[in-house]
Amino acid sequence: MRLIFLGACREVGRSAVAVEVGLRRCLLDYGVMMNDSIGFPTHISPKDLDAVFLSHAHLDHSGLLPLFYLRRRLPLYGVAPTFEFTRLLIKDFLHLSGYFLPYEYVDLEAMMENCTSIPYGKEFDLAGVKARLLNAGHIPGSCQVLIEAEGKRLLYTGDFNTNGTKTLAAADQDYGDIDAVITESTYATTDHPDRLSVEREFVSEAAEVVERGGVALVPAFGVGRSQEIATVLAAHNFKYPVFMDGMALDATEILMNHSSSLRDEDLFRKAVKKTIWISGWNDRRRAVRTPSVIVSPAGMLKGGAAMFYMEQIAKKKENGVFLVSFQIPGTPGSVLLEKKRFMIQGRSRKVEAEVKQFDFTSHGGRSDLEAMLSKLGRKVKIFTVHGEETNCVRLASWASKELGLEAYAPRPGEKFDI
Numbered sequence: 582m583r584l585i586f587l588g589a590c591r592e593v594g595r596s597a598v599a600v601e602v603g604l605r606r607c608l609l610d611y612g613v614m615m616n617d618s619i620g621f622p623t624h625i626s627p628k629d630l631d632a633v634f635l636s637h638a639h640l641d642h643s644g645l646l647p648l649f650y651l652r653r654r655l656p657l658y659g660v661a662p663t664f665e666f667t668r669l670l671i672k673d674f675l676h677l678s679g680y681f682l683p684y685e686y687v688d689l690e691a692m693m694e695n696c697t698s699i700p701y702g703k704e705f706d707l708a709g710v711k712a713r714l715l716n717a718g719h720i721p722g723s724c725q726v727l728i729e730a731e732g733k734r735l736l737y738t739g740d741f742n743t744n745g746t747k748t749l750a751a752a753d754q755d756y757g758d759i760d761a762v763i764t765e766s767t768y769a770t771t772d773h774p775d776r777l778s779v780e781r782e783f784v785s786e787a788a789e790v791v792e793r794g795g796v797a798l799v800p801a802f803g804v805g806r807s808q809e810i811a812t813v814l815a816a817h818n819f820k821y822p823v824f825m826d827g828m829a830l831d832a833t834e835i836l837m838n839h840s841s842s843l844r845d846e847d848l849f850r851k852a853v854k855k856t857i858w859i860s861g862w863n864d865r866r867r868a869v870r871t872p873s874v875i876v877s878p879a880g881m882l883k884g885g886a887a888m889f890y891m892e893q894i895a896k897k898k899e900n901g902v903f904l905v906s907f908q909i910p911g912t913p914g915s916v917l918l919e920k921k922r923f924m925i926q927g928r929s930r931k932v933e934a935e936v937k938q939f940d941f942t943s944h945g946g947r948s949d950l951e952a953m954l955s956k957l958g959r960k961v962k963i964f965t966v967h968g969e970e971t972n973c974v975r976l977a978s979w980a981s982k983e984l985g986l987e988a989y990a991p992r993p994g995e996k997f998d999i
């Protein structure tokens with residue numbers, strides 16, 4: 582079995598690994614880099630591929646997949662509702678950045694015609710290559726991929742979370758004997774705070790804002806995080822209005838049809854029932870006048886309806902802006918956190934509202950990654966990807982020093998035989 586690393590090498594973004602077994606070749610993810618400019622993984626031709634596995638819908642894993650469907654059929658496997666989420670995210674991506682992308686809407690639709698959803702845990706056979714998709718606990722439908730061929734077993738973690746959240750069960754770690762693992766390393770140098778304490782603090786801060794007559798704006802990624810926030814509020818019996826806007830609503834609707842994949846279906850339904858859906862500008866204007874929580878997509882405060890909300894909410898100190906994801910340095914969200922300033926209509930303005938950040942991570946932390954690698958046995962080869970350079974390198978050197986295993990932080994284009 583040969584691994585060829587095409588992206589996410591010592592960086593977060595453009596995840597892509599090719600796996601060769603005899604004459605067959607499959608691909609694990611084919612995403613884009615989403616920094617100031619859009620970056621792509623190393624090129625691979627669809628005619629050299631037999632199948633693609635998609636770990637989850639996030640664009641850093643899925644964003645370049647439609648390129649394979651310009652004129653060819655290529656089977657694509659994942660777990661529901663990954664493909665519906667992917668369609669939603671790529672449609673939005675085409676709308677915002679289509680000019681920079683080498684494919685069009687029709688190619689996305691061709692991709693949708695070639696995808697097959699496989700349930701978690703079910704083994705399936707692709708002419709000599711056996712595969713199994715395991716819950717990754719990262720976003721709904723996210724999976725880890727286990728590939729078995731020629732007597733070798735490979736695990737690709739994708740993005741995974743070994744701690745349960747209010748919407749998702751913890752990643753399945755029942756791997757059996759593994760010969761090689763390709764693991765994400767997003768938080769290889771940091772541990773996350775205790776989840777329940779984060780939830781409690783978030784809910785009580787949100788209540789405080791509402792009780793003093795303010796609005797708490799929660800800019801959150803539309804797929805996954807928005808639904809988690811609504812569910813956290815419901816789980817802690819938050820008694821004030823919760824509005825939801827934009828793509829978060831489309832994602833919620835998709836998830837309603839796949840709620841059996843969630844940890845607690847009833848709790849999710851309770852959260853959705855409690856949420857007030859925003860469907861236009863009148864609703865938006867009404868929401869900012871109502872003491873409430875507003876969950877609106879735009880995780881890093883780049884674009885979307887969150888811009889309108891910021892303009893309305895930033896100027897009053899009884900309001901709050903609660904960031905619930907990591908803010909990439911240089912994005913408006915990180916500037917807001919550091920300087921309490923925000924660009925409104927082309928001018929940098931001081932933000933009077935309370936600004937806070939809460940660590941609602943969907944990735945395991947340092948000790949979780951180390952614990953997972955420690956359980957894989959003595960013969961496994963480790964490849965660290967999907968992390969800043971220091972994180973990928975640190976996790977690989979920890980595995981080689983502490984566990985005595987062969988471990989690498991691959992560079993783009995590097996090949997390894999296992």
Ligand SMILES: [Zn+2]
Binds near residue numbers: 637639740
């Ligand atoms: Zn992800």
Ligand SMILES: [Zn+2]
Binds near residue numbers: 594639641642740967
């Ligand atoms: Zn990712």
